[in-house]
Amino acid sequence: MRKKLLMIGLLLCATALSAQDWTPLFNGKNLSGWKKLNGKAEYKVVDGAIVGYTKQGTPNTFLATTRNYGNFILEFDFKIDDDLNSGVQFRSESKEDYRNGRVHGYQFEIDPSPRAWTGGIYDEARRMWIYPMTINPSAKSAYKNGQWNKARIEAIGNSLRTWVNGIPCADIWDDMTPTGFIALQVHSIGNNASQEGKSVSWKNIRICTVNPEQYQTPATPATPEVNCIVNTISPREAQEGWKLLWDGKTSNGWRGARLTTFPPKGWKMEDGILKVLKSGGSESANGGDIVTTATYKNFMLSVDFKITDGANSGIKYFVDPTINKGAGSAIGCEFQILDDEKHPDAKAGIKGNRKLGALYDLIPAPDDKPYIKGQFNTALIIVRDNQVEHWLNGTKLIEYLRNNQEWNALVAYSKYRNWENFGNATEGYLLLQDHGDEVWFKNIKIKELK
């Protein structure tokens, strides 16, 4: 008898724990509860699924829920022709005052192409890619071409995360839009007749809006988080040891490389952006370089930068501001920041070793680096003792070892040849370069490594 009671008790508990309250968003029969926005592609109900068909001469078309959803867990199945691209919007909007009603906002990417970014997050008609799957490449194999795939989106507070067939894909921390509609995309095909009538299908679309945080999947350390909230540290970043190196407002933690205080001119902080101002393109001749007030040994340094036309700047590390007694920038290893197209230094140097992302004058970055022109890009510098890496927007550009004969031989050929033991310091200051061109910085974060 007691056993029976215990079992009933356990069953009740289990029921309570799994009593996730799912609401279907699609009734399997018609498009009740949905409305078409933005374009003229057609959506039909076929065999219990919503099928969207591509159509020439219309922009991206969206079939959007008539109501908005803020905190939720959304699940759906999807299937798509191999040569199409699609996606599912969430927390999205269409407003008269934003590009004449253009649907915009978070999109769960559906990408059957060899690039395989399905599950990534694209910020439709707004910030573009905020979670390309280069950030989490091991999840690129989650999507299976030519068959039904299962999607899951958890949008709870600032945490937006995606899954494809149970595999965690994207993980962003953002506060831009707390609520909005869900919408199924039929991508524009321009006037390409051969793409006409291709299809993308969705079924089993269901949402949980009742206490979704109770059913939130625990964080996956292997899935990197992207924090989109400018000049902040997300809870997960804090847990992982990241710290703000610039608070977004004040000069705390920084000084002029040749000063004891922050430069009185040449640098400006506004709207959460740290700007080095235009002064004619000379190296460290206006406000001068700025350096951290502390030195760093082993670390990951992440900096978002955006350049103006033809600009030159750089992020230096292992910097010793005292060794260059003459004019010009302080001495250290440099993650080069440059307008490769318009600044003449891109053509100088050896085989591209003065272009953006290069270890300046020493090691070129690959030609196909994922630089996004006119936008903020993320530079990441990783130092583990003598092993150093340069990353750009989630892609590793360069990896090198210092403090060895090969490194010293390379330095001996470069413009650093006369700085004794260049690049071999155990630790050093971090530096943002004033090269007389306007360049913007934000999200300057550091994680010290052991």
Next chain:
Amino acid sequence: MRKKLLMIGLLLCATALSAQDWTPLFNGKNLSGWKKLNGKAEYKVVDGAIVGYTKQGTPNTFLATTRNYGNFILEFDFKIDDDLNSGVQFRSESKEDYRNGRVHGYQFEIDPSPRAWTGGIYDEARRMWIYPMTINPSAKSAYKNGQWNKARIEAIGNSLRTWVNGIPCADIWDDMTPTGFIALQVHSIGNNASQEGKSVSWKNIRICTVNPEQYQTPATPATPEVNCIVNTISPREAQEGWKLLWDGKTSNGWRGARLTTFPPKGWKMEDGILKVLKSGGSESANGGDIVTTATYKNFMLSVDFKITDGANSGIKYFVDPTINKGAGSAIGCEFQILDDEKHPDAKAGIKGNRKLGALYDLIPAPDDKPYIKGQFNTALIIVRDNQVEHWLNGTKLIEYLRNNQEWNALVAYSKYRNWENFGNATEGYLLLQDHGDEVWFKNIKIKELK
């Protein structure tokens, strides 16, 4: 009773096995059986030990056994003042027709200096160092300063090996002198008055000449062997996988880099030496470079080389003789061979990267490399996939990694910049360079690695 018999039996066995027949060479009382040679330093018997005292104005003095020993195991204890140098000769000779009776031959080195080469083998008044302790550096700590130390020498056939306090030190394979005396050295102090009267002592000197091979210590893989018999492979080298790359007599295994046969001029083989002949100092303009007929991937390549005044040559690896269609040497990574003092290329290049031992035009060797002027020197090149090392006379000069961004960046600065993918081949030919200067090669050996 049975137990007793068994024990007696075991004891008899043990006695038989340990019945090594030792003969004392010193009676503990006087110098009977010894004679003084070469110099005028004094030897006395003090407290059961032979003590030699340094003396100004006399050359090296030796107290030699009156009879000769060929195959033997010799043991003795020795003690020396810290600022002296000494040694014990074995299989040594003093002949009217060799430098007027100069004592010469193998010497067990006694070296209390910080260099700590005690147990090494020096070929007194003949070939100089044949087993410097740089070859076996871990054994340099065997000798203990300021106290009695135990020495052991096994000279059996071509195998000559030493121990200090039970730790294996030198191991050579040589056939130069099969028999000779044993002699205790008091080193010359020139006219240095402050060194006068310093002492070195020996006691418990005993020798086994009856079946010494029966008591030979098994080979120690950790103690490198030096094979002094020119153009041969010793039994141990054979066991370790070494092979002759040049047989000492014929052109078997070699051809001109631009020929299908061995060059008809410009190279000569005589007295076990492969000579590239003088032709005016031009690169590959006379007989031209020679290459192996086979390619090699992972290997240790050992080459003895001796240069004439002002000469230039080199040993290349990862060579593809087909890619340079123009004049000059075939393309590959080069262990540079050069008279650093007299050839102008030593001053060209960057920070010494064209001097002897350098990876030519890429990575310099250290300034304090152990090059022996006017003698044969041993170049060793080790390739383990992308990791490559240059050694000279047992000292590692250079270590580098290829097939990575740092390597490619270094190459991009060098004279190899226009050879696509320079130095990144998985395998290649081995090459001896004709640079128009006379250079001698011998003991060209290779051990292929997995």
